[in-house]
Amino acid sequence: MVLAAGELQAPYFTLSLILAGVYISLALAWDFSSGLTGYVNFGLPFFFGLGAFATGYLDYHGVHAVPELLAADFAVGLGGGLLFALPTLRLRGPYFTFLSLLLPLIGTDVVLAYWVPLGLPTVGYYNLPFLAPTGLGSLLIVTGLNGLWLTLLLWLRETHFGLVLRGIRDDEEALEAQGLRSFPYKVVAFALSNGIVGVAGGVYAMTTTFAGIDAFGFLFLLFPILIAILGGPGEIVGCIGAGFAVILLSQYLDLVMGPFTLILFSGLALVLVLFLPGGFRGLWRWVAS
Amino acid sequence: MALGFTLVFGVSRVLNLAYGALYMVTAYTVYDLVVERGWSVYPSAAVGLGVCVLIGVSVYLLCSRWAPDPMRFLISTLLIALFLQYLLSYYFQGEVGLTIPGLIAGPSVLVLGVSVSPIFLLAGAASVLLLALVGAWVEWHPYGRLLRATSEDPEVVSLFGIDPRRVSLVVVGVSSLLVGAAAVLIVPAEVVTPTMWIEPFVIAFVVTIVGGLGKFRWTLPASFLVAFTEVVVLFWTPYAISDVVAFLVAIAFILVRPQGMGGSGAGS
Numbered sequence: 001m002v003l004a005a006g007e008l009q010a011p012y013f014t015l016s017l018i019l020a021g022v023y024i025s026l027a028l029a030w031d032f033s034s035g036l037t038g039y040v041n042f043g044l045p046f047f048f049g050l051g052a053f054a055t056g057y058l059d060y061h062g063v064h065a066v067p068e069l070l071a072a073d074f075a076v077g078l079g080g081g082l083l084f085a086l087p088t089l090r091l092r093g094p095y096f097t098f099l100s101l102l103l104p105l106i107g108t109d110v111v112l113a114y115w116v117p118l119g120l121p122t123v124g125y126y127n128l129p130f131l132a133p134t135g136l137g138s139l140l141i142v143t144g145l146n147g148l149w150l151t152l153l154l155w156l157r158e159t160h161f162g163l164v165l166r167g168i169r170d171d172e173e174a175l176e177a178q179g180l181r182s183f184p185y186k187v188v189a190f191a192l193s194n195g196i197v198g199v200a201g202g203v204y205a206m207t208t209t210f211a212g213i214d215a216f217g218f219l220f221l222l223f224p225i226l227i228a229i230l231g232g233p234g235e236i237v238g239c240i241g242a243g244f245a246v247i248l249l250s251q252y253l254d255l256v257m258g259p260f261t262l263i264l265f266s267g268l269a270l271v272l273v274l275f276l277p278g279g280f281r282g283l284w285r286w287v288a289s
Numbered sequence: 290m291a292l293g294f295t296l297v298f299g300v301s302r303v304l305n306l307a308y309g310a311l312y313m314v315t316a317y318t319v320y321d322l323v324v325e326r327g328w329s330v331y332p333s334a335a336v337g338l339g340v341c342v343l344i345g346v347s348v349y350l351l352c353s354r355w356a357p358d359p360m361r362f363l364i365s366t367l368l369i370a371l372f373l374q375y376l377l378s379y380y381f382q383g384e385v386g387l388t389i390p391g392l393i394a395g396p397s398v399l400v401l402g403v404s405v406s407p408i409f410l411l412a413g414a415a416s417v418l419l420l421a422l423v424g425a426w427v428e429w430h431p432y433g434r435l436l437r438a439t440s441e442d443p444e445v446v447s448l449f450g451i452d453p454r455r456v457s458l459v460v461v462g463v464s465s466l467l468v469g470a471a472a473v474l475i476v477p478a479e480v481v482t483p484t485m486w487i488e489p490f491v492i493a494f495v496v497t498i499v500g501g502l503g504k505f506r507w508t509l510p511a512s513f514l515v516a517f518t519e520v521v522v523l524f525w526t527p528y529a530i531s532d533v534v535a536f537l538v539a540i541a542f543i544l545v546r547p548q549g550m551g552g553s554g555a556g557s
Contacts, residue, residue, distance in 0.1 A: 034360075090543065090547075091543060098304055101306070103536075259379050259382065266371045274352070
């Protein structure tokens with residue numbers, strides 16, 4: 001969890017805030033698609049890694065401008081999300097969820113399998129450009145991106161599109177009985193959310209200056225889910241506060257407890273899912289009632 | 290393992306991601322008892338099976354009671370799998386290349402001109418025996434018929450005064466036993482690692498998709514289809530991309546024949 005940056009651009013606390021911003025992006029994306037529709041997406045690490053490797057690949061081939069890299073990351077995440085969602089969201093049930101769980105494994109396998117034939121020296125891209133010349137600049141960019149995603153997703157949630165997504169979670173069959181096809185809405189929601197995840201991958205790569213197979217790790221699934229649940233599934237805005245709380249706490253505990261932190265956080269996430277499914281908002285409502 | 294997964298998924302219709310973690314837990318239990326504590330193999334295997342069934346049933350009871358809706362059930366079982374992975378990784382930290390001894394030892398045997406290790410011989414024979422036993426139970430035993438009825442329509446079963454959750458509980462116990470048996474039989478041919486639970490679980494689910502939901506008879510043909518496809522593809526590509534092959538097989542069946550080889554209405 002501690003950022004393994006090639007060169008530390010900013011003090012540790014600023015880096016932790018940037019990392020929190022990355023996880024908040026992931027949580028926002030996951031909460032929008034999975035939280036609203038009820039279709040659980042475990043493929044976040046794959047699209048995150050895809051964004052990171054897209055950044056590395058383009059930088060390796062001479063594209064160094066940050067806006068272009070981020071735009072490419074969004075396009076790669078969106079396109080990959082579309083490609084995945086089109087065949088897998090045709091069926092209801094856990095098929096989509098299970099196949100999404102396969103994606104991070106596929107990402108790791110493909111990178112490890114084809115790295116050598118590509119003639120590249122290591123499994124990953126090094127010396128990537130920084131997101132901004134200073135740590136504060138990077139933090140501002142991450143904050144700006146999260147502000148953009150939050151505004152967009154909250155607006156979408158309140159439109160007809162968001163209403164349909166919530167209807168899919170509540171009763172998809174009843175929705176379709178009214179003549180509304182849920183499939184296009186699900187596909188668009190997942191493609192958009194994976195575009196956001198792709199950008200988060202690019203931001204992470206340009207913060208650590210490295211894109212490697214660790215970007216496909218399950219940490220980039222565990223923490224966003226924990227943040228989204230803590231903030232309240234489907235609430236979206238709850239991800240902001242929950243994100244800072246979880247990541248800053250995890251960064252501190254990682255220094256103090258080392259690898260035991262992962263056990264603690266996976267256990268905490270489990271307790272939340274089982275006993276506090278509404279997150280802090282649910283707890284507040286329960287206390288208020 | 291695929292048979293156990295077909296059983297539990299066919300009856301409960303919920304994806305239990307902690308199922309794969311039971312494979313890992315059994316392997317580590319056997320390793321701990323045999324290598325760390327000096328037990329002999331057979332008692333260690335028995336304890337490993339017991340631990341596997343205990344954890345499998347406990348996970349099911351916990352998640353079905355506190356996370357009854359499918360989304361929370363899915364997430365909670367994944368979190369349990371990750372929790373177990375991190376816990377075992379922490380407990381055995383620094384130890385790499387862990388192996389457990391097989392139930393039988395001896396030199397490789399020539400079968401149709403191919404040298405086969407006794408571990409694989411035993412695993413193959415035991416798998417066929419378990420498939421036959423479970424198949425006979427499901428087909429002819431009254432409780433097996435109840436299991437099939439529950440997988441087809443749990444609401445009708447409940448109208449007869451039978452609690453489908455009790456049937457699910459028995460199935461979870463049996464399927465946990467099967468995954469524990471898979472671990473005891475085949476892990477001696479592998480290395481014990483905290484992430485070893487994912488790939489067998491993936492294959493098991495793909496076999497379930499290929500065979501069809503609740504179509505227990507089609508587990509064996511589906512397993513062969515998936516395994517041979519994987520072997521053929523990996524023979525022609527020099528890289529370890531078995532997850533990609535499994536994914537593509539699953540996608541192909543979802544697109545072309547979503548009800549699986551067994552012809553049931555899998556999904557909608």
